[in-house]
Amino acid sequence: MENRLDRIKKQLHTASYKLTPQREAIVRVLLEHEAEHLSAEDVYLYIKEKSPEIGLATVYRTLELLTELKIVDKINFGDGVSRYDLRQEGAKHFHHHLVCIECGSVEEIQEDLLGEVEEIVEKNWHFQIIDHRLTFHGICRRCQEKATGGEKNKKAASI
Amino acid sequence: MENRLDRIKKQLHTASYKLTPQREAIVRVLLEHEAEHLSAEDVYLYIKEKSPEIGLATVYRTLELLTELKIVDKINFGDGVSRYDLRQEGAKHFHHHLVCIECGSVEEIQEDLLGEVEEIVEKNWHFQIIDHRLTFHGICRRCQEKATGGEKNKKAASI
DNA sequence: GTTTATGCAAACGATTTGCATCTAC
DNA sequence: GTAGATGCAAATCGTTTGCATAAAC
Numbered sequence A, B: 001m002e003n004r005l006d007r008i009k010k011q012l013h014t015a016s017y018k019l020t021p022q023r024e025a026i027v028r029v030l031l032e033h034e035a036e037h038l039s040a041e042d043v044y045l046y047i048k049e050k051s052p053e054i055g056l057a058t059v060y061r062t063l064e065l066l067t068e069l070k071i072v073d074k075i076n077f078g079d080g081v082s083r084y085d086l087r088q089e090g091a092k093h094f095h096h097h098l099v100c101i102e103c104g105s106v107e108e109i110q111e112d113l114l115g116e117v118e119e120i121v122e123k124n125w126h127f128q129i130i131d132h133r134l135t136f137h138g139i140c141r142r143c144q145e146k147a148t149g150g151e152k153n154k155k156a157a158s159i
Numbered sequence C: 001g002t003t004t005a006t007g008c009a010a011a012c013g014a015t016t017t018g019c020a021t022c023t024a025c
Numbered sequence D: 001g002t003a004g005a006t007g008c009a010a011a012t013c014g015t016t017t018g019c020a021t022a023a024a025c
Helices: A002-014 A021-032 A040-050 A056-068 A115-125 A141-149 B002-014 B021-032 B040-050 B056-068 B115-125 B141-147
Strands: A072-076 A082-086 A096-100 A106-109 A128-139 B072-076 B082-086 B096-100 B106-109 B128-139
Touching: A002 A021, A021 A040, A021 A056, A021 A082, A040 A056, A040 A082, A056 A072, A056 A082, A106 B115, A115 A128, A115 B106, A128 A141, B002 B021, B021 B040, B021 B056, B021 B082, B040 B056, B040 B082, B056 B072, B056 B082, B115 B128, B128 B141
Parallel strands: A096 A128, B096 B128
Antiparallel strands: A072 A082, A096 A106, A128 B128, B072 B082, B096 B106
């Protein structure tokens, strides 16, 4: 974990960006909450606990910076908020997501399942693929089990 | 085309929504600009040419309505604007998109290329898929040709 | 006639920006 | 010392909402 932080710091340095405590704090929060899909506001609130003087604008600016450097990926599940996801180290491609339309949970698939599909697209559409976004909308395992158990929970979350 | 409009009108009627001229105008615009990926503002401007008294709020409300009825799909390419795409008649799934990071053009893939991938996901992740969003980011054919100084690549894109 | 839809303007929330101040280098 | 980064507040932009009026049924 410490290694990973250091490597990100080096990336910033290499790209000649200054290493401010705010930037470090933001990266730390992302590392500590890797499984969640934090919005800028989420990151801001986490940091505020320890460093109350940070500004939301700085969070936005830093997240944009990290997106440019391909350290994080900016995703949008259609709810009007951008979320920021640490990219797996060395990952060429963005991972996939499973969004539950019942409970809103988001699961990640790290494997790249699109190899064959991309070959087809590159060949038949003459499109040179650089990255992809794949999200499945459906019912997660927990909600499936809930549904078959008792037909009560109906907290629809439409996208 | 006229048939399609009528069928959509019937869908509205069946769901007991009123058939207002505004709603019809919005559907017409969507039908006339099927290849584009119109934002609410785009739709608004197109309609304004012929019916200047329409309000932007009505456009938003109608597009939301059409999304609920699964007549259109709401997409987001990450530029902060929602776009609305007519769904192919009878399509169970959302079509795929090819977004060019050079020129910003958006191409559509109507075929469903995810059959096998979805089987894998349902089986290995126990996730019941209802719909999907798949977007490839890369370089479109035209921009590739531009980059290589006009290298010819005449193979037909057939499937 | 009742219910639903509309248009307008105001409200809203997420994100961006201008600017004076600060800080990493 | 200087270029770049920050914090704050104000501005911006897409979208939603309240409400009185109008139109579809």
